[in-house]
Each structure stands twice: as C-alpha cells, then as structure tokens.
C-alpha cells in the first residue's frame with residue numbers, strides 16, 4: 013500500500029493553546045480516512061496544515077512523498093469548514109469560475125458542472141444567485157466546486173453538516189464512488205454512523221492528541237465483543253441495577269450495554285428476564301459511538317488524574 017498523506021510528529025500552538033500535539037498518522041492511497049474527535053480536538057487545524065494553509069511548528073507533513081507546499085496544495089480538492097462562495101454570483105457562473113481557476117478548460121468544465129448539478133438534483137439552481145440558496149443547497153454547490161476538476165486527493169472538513177438525511181445519503185454514495193475511481197479521501201465529522209458505513213481507517217483526536225488510529229474493522233475487533241444489545245418489553249429498571257457496565261442509546265425498550273469488567277453477559281440476561289420480556293439479546297462488537305465515548309472518556313479521566321497529581 014502506498015502512503016498518500018503522511019503526518020509525522022506534528023504540533024501547532026496558538027499562543028498558550030496547543031491545538032495539535034505530536035500527531036502522527038498515515039492515509040493510504042485509495043482509501044477513505046475519517047478524522048474524529050470532540051469539538052476543539054484539533055481536527056480542523058490538522059486539515060489546514062495538510063492543505064498548507066496553516067504551517068506546523070514541528071513535525072513533517074508529506075503528500076505523495078513531497079513536503080506540503082503550494083504544489084501539493086494543487087493536488088487536493090479541499091472543502092473547508094467555513095464555506096466560501098461568492099454570494100452575488102449565479103451558481104453556474106461561480107462553478108465555471110472556480111473550475112477554470114483550477115485549470116479546467118471551458119468545455120470540460122461546462123460538461124462536468126452539468127453532470128454534477130444533475131447528480132445533486134440541483135440543475136434548476138444553475139441561474140440562481142448563491143446568496144439565495146439555503147445552507148444545505150450552498151453546501152452541495154461547494155462540494156461540486158471541490159470535486160469538479162477531479163483531483164486525486166479529497167479533503168472535506170465536516171462535509172455532512174447542514175445536509176438532510178437524503179442528501180447525506182447521496183453525498184455518502186458519491187464519496188464512495190470517488191474512492192472506487194481510485195481517489196484518496198480524508199474527511200472530518202462528528203457523525204459516527206457515516207464513518208462506520210464509509211471509512212476504511214480512522215484517527216480519533218482528543219485534546220490535540222491522537223488517542224486511537226488504525227483500520228476501523230481491526231479497532232472494533234480489538235475492542236472485543238463485550239457489548240450487549242437488548243430489546244425488551246416491560247420494566248427497564250433492571251438496567252439501573254447492573255454494576256460495572258455503561259449504558260448507551262437507552263430508550264424505553266432498547267439499550268446498548270458495554271460490559272466493563274467482571275459481569276458476564278449471562279448475568280445480564282438473567283437479571284433482565286426477572287423484570288422484563290426479552291425480545292432480542294445479542295453480544296456484538298461495540299459501535300463506533302461506544303468506542304468514541306469510552307476512549308475519549310478514559311483519556312479525559314487520565315488527564316484529570318495527571319493534573320491532580322502535578
């Protein structure tokens with residue numbers, strides 16, 4: 013596997029804030045890589061450094077083996093978090109302007125713009141002024157502007173924010189298509205279900221550091237099958253009586269239970285059956301949401317303990 017993006021020992025501070033702290037990870041060619049982490053964890057700063065917009069204080073970032081520079085910037089289709097379209101221009105004119113800026117000739121650009129506007133069910137907006145678009149609509153136009161020149165690497169900062177479920181699904185489909193055509197994709201998100209469905213590899217940030225990185229399937233395997241999905245009818249009070257578990261996604265007749273230590277799943281089943289009618293009881297790999305919460309939670313507890321000791 014060849015490495016497309018390499019981030020090695022990278023740090024960045026803004027005044028007293030260490031936004032990114034000794035971060036390393038690699039994005040392999042032809043894969044979809046997810047950057048995850050709570051608000052303020054350092055995702056956007058890292059993305060901006062890969063795009064040579066912010067310069068790192070320490071460490072090395074390479075794209076296809078070359079240090080980041082204006083040249084590597086051109087290899088990347090980048091959709092920033094803050095969307096930057098010209099509000100007074102018409103959609104079609106704007107896309108044409110941006111495509112030509114990225115080196116496309118007019119005929120190719122016209123054809124591609126037409127194709128993508130149709131794909132996004134947005135062809136009717138061709139003559140609409142950008143300032144009149146809704147948030148989701150302008151998000152789609154910005155996405156088209158990012159991909160229209162067909163670069164080999166795509167970086168999307170929060171691509172799903174502001175999109176309804178139908179458009180999120182469409183965007184997901186298109187990102188997977190880009191991968192199937194051989195492109196390399198890195199995106200940041202808070203939407204765990206999108207990551208589970210799309211990403212080959214992930215990197216989880218917390219407080220500027222990488223707390224977990226690797227192949228998503230392997231990470232899930234390593235976490236072990238110690239999560240129970242339970243569907244029941246009746247009194248859910250038994251859930252409050254379980255020790256050494258963490259309960260996620262609880263509702264009136266469903267819960268995802270993470271077994272922390274000691275207790276075995278049969279004990280949970282026995283206690284549940286005393287109080288409720290069980291419709292489903294399944295031992296599964298943890299969801300990414302569970303992995304996110306437990307890894308970030310444990311990291312924050314460790315940090316707090318270190319702070320108290322010092």
Ligand SMILES: Nc1ncnc2c1ncn2[C@@H]1O[C@H](COP(=O)(O)OP(=O)(O)OP(=O)(O)O)[C@@H](O)[C@H]1O
Nearest residue numbers: 026029030031049050051052053054055056057058
């Ligand atoms: N230009 C800047 N000046 C000062 N501080 C900054 C700047 N950019 C980022 N930071 C700080 O760096 C830290 C990391 O921010 P960053 O935007 O990279 O996080 P993020 O993981 O993308 O968060 P979110 O999920 O909320 O978008 C935060 O504490 C933020 O306040």
